[in-house]
Amino acid sequence: MAKIEKTTSASKNSVEDQTNEQVLMPVPYLLFLGDCQIEEAAKTAFGLVQWRRELCIGQLRLSDCKIDVGLSDVTIQQATSMGAKSLVIGVVNAGGFISDEWVSYFVEALDAGLDLVSGMHQSLSDIPALKEAARRNGQKLIDIRSNTRNFETGTGRKRSGKRVLTVGPDCAIGKKYSALSIEQSLRDLGVKADFRATGQTGVMIAGRGIAIDAIVSDFMAGAAEWLSPDNDPDHWDVIEGQGSLFHPAYAGVSVGLMHGSQPDALVICHQPGRKNIISVENYELPSLRDCIELNMAMAKLTNPAVKTVGVCANTSKLSAQEAEVAIRAIEDEVGLPCCDPVREGTEKIAKYMLEIYN
Amino acid sequence: MAKIEKTTSASKNSVEDQTNEQVLMPVPYLLFLGDCQIEEAAKTAFGLVQWRRELCIGQLRLSDCKIDVGLSDVTIQQATSMGAKSLVIGVVNAGGFISDEWVSYFVEALDAGLDLVSGMHQSLSDIPALKEAARRNGQKLIDIRSNTRNFETGTGRKRSGKRVLTVGPDCAIGKKYSALSIEQSLRDLGVKADFRATGQTGVMIAGRGIAIDAIVSDFMAGAAEWLSPDNDPDHWDVIEGQGSLFHPAYAGVSVGLMHGSQPDALVICHQPGRKNIISVENYELPSLRDCIELNMAMAKLTNPAVKTVGVCANTSKLSAQEAEVAIRAIEDEVGLPCCDPVREGTEKIAKYMLEIYN
Structure with a gap:
């Protein structure tokens, strides 16, 4: 794991990279699959394994999970001892809500020193138990879908490139x-x-x-x-x-x-x-x-x-x-x-x- | 003004009215036109005058306003003495932001005992001066565009009616x-x-x-x-x-x-x-x-x-x-x-x- 950079970062290949916000997710990742039943719902985990395999050290699945993204099954404790820095929610659902059953695992991960990364619509910090666990441990709650920037309405103006x-x-x-x-x-x-x-x-x-x-x-x-x-x-x-x-x-x-x-x-x-x-x-x-x-x-x-x-x-x-x-x-x-x-x-x-x- | 109900309310004409949220805007209204330059931007004010004329007691226009929706020009003080209960922002702009120049008028309205009603994207309570003035006077900041309800994603299911x-x-x-x-x-x-x-x-x-x-x-x-x-x-x-x-x-x-x-x-x-x-x-x-x-x-x-x-x-x-x-x-x-x-x-x-x- 020694060669992995501290956070993901986009490659620089054009004149305007500075305009695109960086999302900082401490690596490597433990991927949380929860109780996922169908492949399509695990597209986040599959996508990370396909395109960023070197950043994923294991998967965490609940007993009724039917999906395997091809990583070793590890506990939160095993993951941290292998160097994991973030627990990434690797599954999605229609509406993007965080299941009540997942919260205790997320608290355990935060207590173990992992940051928590979510692509759900629901904000992690809207869940009091997570907010408190993050605060207590000095860990970060990272909501990929949250936008802090205010956008303008469209102009339809033709751009170069x-x-x-x-x-x-x-x-x-x-x-x-x-x-x-x-x-x-x-x-x-x-x-x-x-x-x-x-x-x-x-x-x-x-x-x-x-x-x-x-x-x-x-x-x-x-x-x-x-x-x-x-x-x-x-x-x-x-x-x-x-x-x-x-x-x-x-x-x-x-x-x-x-x-x-x-x-x-x-x-x-x-x-x-x-x-x-x-x-x-x-x-x-x-x-x-x-x-x-x-x-x-x-x-x-x-x-x-x-x-x-x-x-x-x-x-x-x-x-x-x-x-x-x-x-x-x-x-x-x-x-x-x-x-x-x-x-x-x-x-x-x-x-x-x-x-x-x- | 005696016949005007205390708040607007939708007519009851169907089996499912209870599912549609009520927006409570104390009436009657003073319509704020600000520094509006074009008719299209005053569509909120024009719409209220066209369809709810009986609820509108006057218009408040800044010196460079080019629009007249056909109401009497009144000051905030005149409006409150005529019974106004809300200052309604009657103009829109692309993006829905509240102009800095408007804030002092809104504070004056809140201090005079009016509620403040906005259809802008930007939340009234995100503006500290308005939040403080509303608190100080016990008045309400009413954001028409804020939705407190969580919606589901669409299903495409055919409905009756x-x-x-x-x-x-x-x-x-x-x-x-x-x-x-x-x-x-x-x-x-x-x-x-x-x-x-x-x-x-x-x-x-x-x-x-x-x-x-x-x-x-x-x-x-x-x-x-x-x-x-x-x-x-x-x-x-x-x-x-x-x-x-x-x-x-x-x-x-x-x-x-x-x-x-x-x-x-x-x-x-x-x-x-x-x-x-x-x-x-x-x-x-x-x-x-x-x-x-x-x-x-x-x-x-x-x-x-x-x-x-x-x-x-x-x-x-x-x-x-x-x-x-x-x-x-x-x-x-x-x-x-x-x-x-x-x-x-x-x-x-x-x-x-x-x-x-x-």
């Missing part, structure tokens, strides 16, 4: 992984690029950003404008999309983020075989074509020149062979490069982007 | 007036109907509702669902629309409200001759047809049976004769009833709604 936004037909389909992978692919090609985190997990991974769904709705677009400010003409902001235009609970967030991001390029995140919108009943996923069409129609408001430049396929439920077939079928259908960012990265899409924007 | 939503190509174009007029027209026709306020002025007029643009974005649709709960099959909720799908700052709010409202019917608010989106630069208004088309496309997600049932024309800048010509032209263009809610009410639209939904 290039922007790509990942969008999709549903939540938890791969928008964050795709954006992180595109940032990596662009950098590997020698292009200046910055991942712009817009959700709690993305902010934890990047060490900066804004949880856009926690912003007061009047300021969503303005916050998104702030997140990807004017930049060099050849610099790419790779913006993590949120929600879906087809989700009855979250489409408004998707629109506010999209309009403020004014993307030059859209990457569509798609999961072959997924039929229904998650976390609500009776909403079917749109076809890939309908998804592209509506996203393009909405994005044109703040960037009439927007183009769809590729499809990121989430083939996590398919075999390697099935995935290859699915990806080829998507490329044939839409005439754009398609790749699975986890299996193969996104070099194909990054090259195509550079080709059409140079 | 009927809903009509007013939408339009821009802000400050007549969505609130149209909704208030449609409520009145439906009631005049013997139909159970409730205006559902979604903005600070609407909440002040109705005495209840939610300022949807002050809701954390993840909960917009859920809050809109809460605002028009299950109801009798023949009951109409008449929901005040917000923003515009074509506004680069606020379209996300419009979408969240629309999806949560799951309208059966849309009424399009239109201003003949308006060319540009307000409060931003370089955004043109869409055509009436494009406005209908995009609103219908987005509304179908949570109510595939949605219909556009009429156009409310804002002809405030036209002569009576010009207005008549404009209204006839709109009816010819879209084949739907069109009326100006302020000049003539909305009986035509209400009758058409009842015809196609019976």
